[in-house]
Amino acid sequence: MQDSILVTGGAGFIGSNFVLGWMGLSASRVINLDLLTYAGNAENLSLLDGNARHQLVRGDICDAELVGSLLRTHQPRAIVHFAAESHVDRSIVAPEAFLRTNVHGTFVLLEQARRYWSELSEPDQRAFRFLHVSTDEVYGSLGPQDAAFSETTAYAPNSPYAASKAASDHMARAYHHTFGLPVLTTNCSNNYGPFQFPEKLIPLVILNALEWKPLPVYGDGMNVRDWLFVEDHCAAIRAVLERGRAGETYNIGGMSERANIDVVRAICDIVDEMRPQPEGGSRRDLITYVKDRPGHDRRYAIDAAKIARELGWKPAEGFESGLRKTVAWYLEHPGWVERVRTGAYLEWINSNYTERVAL
Numbered sequence: 001m002q003d004s005i006l007v008t009g010g011a012g013f014i015g016s017n018f019v020l021g022w023m024g025l026s027a028s029r030v031i032n033l034d035l036l037t038y039a040g041n042a043e044n045l046s047l048l049d050g051n052a053r054h055q056l057v058r059g060d061i062c063d064a065e066l067v068g069s070l071l072r073t074h075q076p077r078a079i080v081h082f083a084a085e086s087h088v089d090r091s092i093v094a095p096e097a098f099l100r101t102n103v104h105g106t107f108v109l110l111e112q113a114r115r116y117w118s119e120l121s122e123p124d125q126r127a128f129r130f131l132h133v134s135t136d137e138v139y140g141s142l143g144p145q146d147a148a149f150s151e152t153t154a155y156a157p158n159s160p161y162a163a164s165k166a167a168s169d170h171m172a173r174a175y176h177h178t179f180g181l182p183v184l185t186t187n188c189s190n191n192y193g194p195f196q197f198p199e200k201l202i203p204l205v206i207l208n209a210l211e212w213k214p215l216p217v218y219g220d221g222m223n224v225r226d227w228l229f230v231e232d233h234c235a236a237i238r239a240v241l242e243r244g245r246a247g248e249t250y251n252i253g254g255m256s257e258r259a260n261i262d263v264v265r266a267i268c269d270i271v272d273e274m275r276p277q278p279e280g281g282s283r284r285d286l287i288t289y290v291k292d293r294p295g296h297d298r299r300y301a302i303d304a305a306k307i308a309r310e311l312g313w314k315p316a317e318g319f320e321s322g323l324r325k326t327v328a329w330y331l332e333h334p335g336w337v338e339r340v341r342t343g344a345y346l347e348w349i350n351s352n353y354t355e356r357v358a359l
């Protein structure tokens with residue numbers, strides 16, 4: 001094996017944050033396999049232009065030949081698998097791509113990894129890791145008084161996205177159990193931070209607030225998510241990769257449960273402060289309750305005791321400070337924003353929000 005890792009989906013939101021962080025902390029090479037779908041953006045990695053330790057390969061995780069040849073050529077010591085279709089609303093409108101990438105793509109990666117790994121020397125086999133990045137959505141929805149999701153909570157995925165991620169988790173588990181492939185799975189709560197594609201709640205609301213556009217809140221706005229700053233997620237993944245026990249799953253959460261309406265109000269207040277209107281006026285007046293997401297999970301919360309106990313990880317960023325950093329990042333990167341809000345993005349915004357009339 002060489003001192004390199006294969007990252008999939010490393011031009012997306014979490015993947016690009018992970019790759020940028022990894023390159024600053026480690027001397028190993030990164031082979032970054034990304035299809036550059038609407039959600040992938042090579043510009044996120046522009047700080048690495050000319051850096052010979054990073055290689056972006058535009059390609060599909062469903063392409064077994066490509067994946068096999070990357071593994072044989074670069075002999076990585078680990079695979080960190082982020083690539084996925086990740087937006088719940090899109091999975092409701094067009095689920096097929098989710099099955100293709102999240103289920104079949106993960107299977108292709110596991111199978112190619114197994115073939116590569118089975119040819120390694122025994123010490124290299126022991127050192128190798130396949131880290132499968134998954135979500136808390138596989139556990140379904142919590143009531144207000146329910147205990148947070150732990151690693152032993154039964155799977156109950158409710159959206160096509162969540163079901164596709166659950167299927168991929170099961171396949172990852174099976175490859176460890178059946179073949180001994182050193183697989184680790186992480187199930188994480190909602191991330192936010194720089195480079196998030198503005199189809200997701202936090203960046204969408206920041207950008208709409210900045211432009212004095214309506215802020216669409218689904219249903220009654222009381223759905224709860226457990227928010228985690230993306231850099232904390234990346235630190236957790238590094239901890240699992242370095243010290244996690246093969247075959248185990250680790251839940252990762254922000255200990256920051258918030259109702260959507262409170263998140264949206266907090267963003268309004270920060271944007272008002274950072275970009276005040278000379279005549280006054282509050283962005284809170286832009287809040288518009290709209291038709292709910294079908295099957296909308298009510299509450300997610302993560303019990304991250306296992307990763308804290310076994311690996312010593314806990315989030316470093318508080319929600320309020322992380323949100324301020326995130327708003328500031330979007331305000332400071334108007335060029336990035338302008339370039340991502342083009343063709344495919346506008347099409348999605350038009351189709352998703354036109355039929356979601358104000359309640």
Ligand code: NAD
Pocket residue numbers: 008009010011012013014015033034035036037038039040041059060061062081082083084085086087101105133134135136165187188189190191192197
């Ligand atoms: P994202 O949509 O921002 O990025 C996904 C990346 O995968 C993109 O760069 C895209 O081009 C790439 N990709 C998609 N299909 C591909 C294919 N067939 N082959 C190769 N590359 C492909 O997603 P994200 O929010 O960064 O999420 C990354 C991972 O983390 C996903 O597996 C997601 O399920 C998981 N996750 C996300 C969150 C969150 O809050 N965003 C929370 C928990 C877990």
Ligand code: DAU
Pocket residue numbers: 086087088089134135136137188189190191199200201202204216217218219223224225260293300
């Ligand atoms: O929990 C982890 C998951 O978090 C990840 O696995 C997913 O990849 C990621 O997209 C995210 O899923 P959510 O559906 O929770 O994220 P989203 O930002 O789409 O929505 C957050 C909440 O805000 C959710 O309750 C729906 C609501 N919402 C969303 C949008 C886009 C609105 O009220 N209005 C909106 O316009």
